[in-house]
Amino acid sequence: MRRLSKLKKVRIEEYKKFNQQQQNSQASLNTTRYSENQSAHTNRDNQPVDFTRVKLNNKTNLTYQTLKLFDFAENSQDPTDPVKTFDLQFVGIGGQSGHRKIWKQSMLNQMKQKHPDGIKLAIGITMYNESWLLFQRTILGVLQGLTEIYLDQLRTNNCVCWDDFKDQVLIVLIADGYINLGSEFKEQATQLGIFDASAIDPFIKKQEHQAMKEEPMTIYDIKRSKLANILLECEDERYKHSIPILNLIHCFQSNIPLKLFASKLDADLGKFMQNTVNFVFAVKQFNNLKIDSHLYFYRGFCEYLNPDQVFLLDIGTQALPGSISKLVRLLDYGKNIGGACGEIEVEMPQFSILSSVQFFEYKISHFLDKSFEGCFGYQSVLPGAFSIFRWEAIKGKPLESFFKGLDKQRLSLSELNMFLAEDRIMSFEIVAQNNIKGKEAKYDLVYLPEAAALTDPPEQFSILIAQRRRWINGANATFLHIFANYGKFSNSSHSRC
Structure with missing residues (x-):
């Protein structure tokens, strides 16, 4: 037992040294890479950097925030009904008290402020470990559909500028588990400006460091209950008595331009291809099946933005031209249609x-x-x-x-x-x-x-x-x-x- 305890101490010390080296190298990298956004990484008191909320890419306005779902429903509306009544809310992880609200500089908050009563359409795309090629197929069909919806509005004399239109539409790609993302997918997503692994790695290392105080392990060996306890150390009584959903997402919010797919879209649109769409890449920390991805889409993003319509797609499924716009138009004119x-x-x-x-x-x-x-x-x-x-x-x-x-x-x-x-x-x-x-x-x-x-x-x-x-x-x-x-x-x- 003594030998085991000594070995455990040695492993912890080795890990601390390794983690300190990684933090130093990461800090120097971030200083060089994100000098334009230094305020998001440091503060006036030179306190430790908070990597749970940063701005990463100015070209696509890429921002990152670690988010988690909480259930604030104390009791079910119907005690005889075994179905749980959810009252879920997005809560940011980080800060001195362990929690924070949706970042004011983020795209989600800006959409909420512009349309407090709700947006028109939220599109949810679920994925597991599919290739970048399948993502391209799916997002191409989505962008074609959004372009057709906008042009339909112009034909009906409902003249709105693209900026007003895009703030009523949100595309959400939800990945079921960070460890399942392929290296090619991460590289291509980083080049596109919708993802940056350097924002996730410091967060994971921080949680590993906290877990190592109890037992040497990696973030993927930590039981979800233990990880939840680490992440939810809050001072606010409201959060202490709430029920945490035992997963979290790394939320990358960006504006991707249509011109990235200009070769595959209608070339006659010309300058119209310079416009952008609101895009969220939500990477779940743990793999917890497709229904958990839908939980974050419905009870997270949809509850927050209150869309009139929600569209579901699997990655690899490509909507043909005219399909998305026809389904949206069907619900616009058929008020008694609940789904199609x-x-x-x-x-x-x-x-x-x-x-x-x-x-x-x-x-x-x-x-x-x-x-x-x-x-x-x-x-x-x-x-x-x-x-x-x-x-x-x-x-x-x-x-x-x-x-x-x-x-x-x-x-x-x-x-x-x-x-x-x-x-x-x-x-x-x-x-x-x-x-x-x-x-x-x-x-x-x-x-x-x-x-x-x-x-x-x-x-x-x-x-x-x-x-x-x-x-x-x-x-x-x-x-x-x-x-x-x-x-x-x-x-x-x-x-x-």
Whole structure:
């Protein structure tokens, strides 16, 4: 035991020396690189640098802040309802008290100040460890869609300048785990001006240093509860009694110009390509599945900016020209539409039996299933890979039921199978809800075949089987749940009931 304790002390001392060297080298690097923004790194009292909130790149107005979700809801609105009622808020990590608000110089705060009642559209893109090429495909479709939405407004004599338009739209790319980001992706993102690993590394080393006081380990070995305790040492009583969501995001906010993709967009737009769009690259510290990414998108960014519509995409899914603008226009004119989706087509760059089977399957499911369900104003699933929702229709009960899948320890076996397809739960709850804040709710779910997107199918048989097992089990369990709760349909204000 004595030998182990001595060894532990030696490891701690070695780590302290190494960490001090890293801090010195990082400080010299930051002094050279960010001399224009020295006030963001140092203060008048020469206190330690706070790396949880910095400005990085002047060309794209790139800023960085470490953010975390807190649940300030003390009690559920309905004690008999096992679904947790969330009242989540973004809180910045850092500062002397361990917390701070959204940075005033950040793009998010500026959008909030310009549009306190809410923005028009928030686009959420989820990723895991996909390549930079797949990101380019997805963001190209998004930029094409935003350009078409703006041009549609000009055609309807709704003349607004681009700067006013872009402040009503936010693109959020959420990466599920910092350690899963590929080196090529980080390099390309840094060159584009939407990411900078030098802002994250000092924060991670600081947490490693605090954890080493107890036991030598890296940041990825620290249990989430222990990391939460390290990060949430606050003086404010309001934060002490709140419930932390055991993850955090490294939030990079920037303005990316359309001209970066000018070779792939319409060259006739000319000077219009000099305009920029608001972009957030949110890198989660820990991998915690796609539903956790949606938690930060919905309960973080959407709750903060209150968009009228939210659009969901998976990285690698490319919306075809005219698709995003058609879905947005559909919700603009159809006030009783709570959500909609288009057709997802399987891309086949090279012929293969596996891709052909999936192509046929996708076509049949859209031509038969979705078209038939549309006759009743309902869609059994609005896929998170390509769909749009009205924020007012989902931010209450539907999202509460959707995020019930976060706490899998409290779910039964049937519920665990059901939440393999949580998108179906969202669709059911949108239609089944009776009222929203005292107002009658009778939302339809629509399939719009004119809107289409391309996706890359699984190329390995084992991956395809695992995907289909998850989909089929989730679909069957959800069908039984809907059948058992059919009374919610008949008691709702849905126009087809």
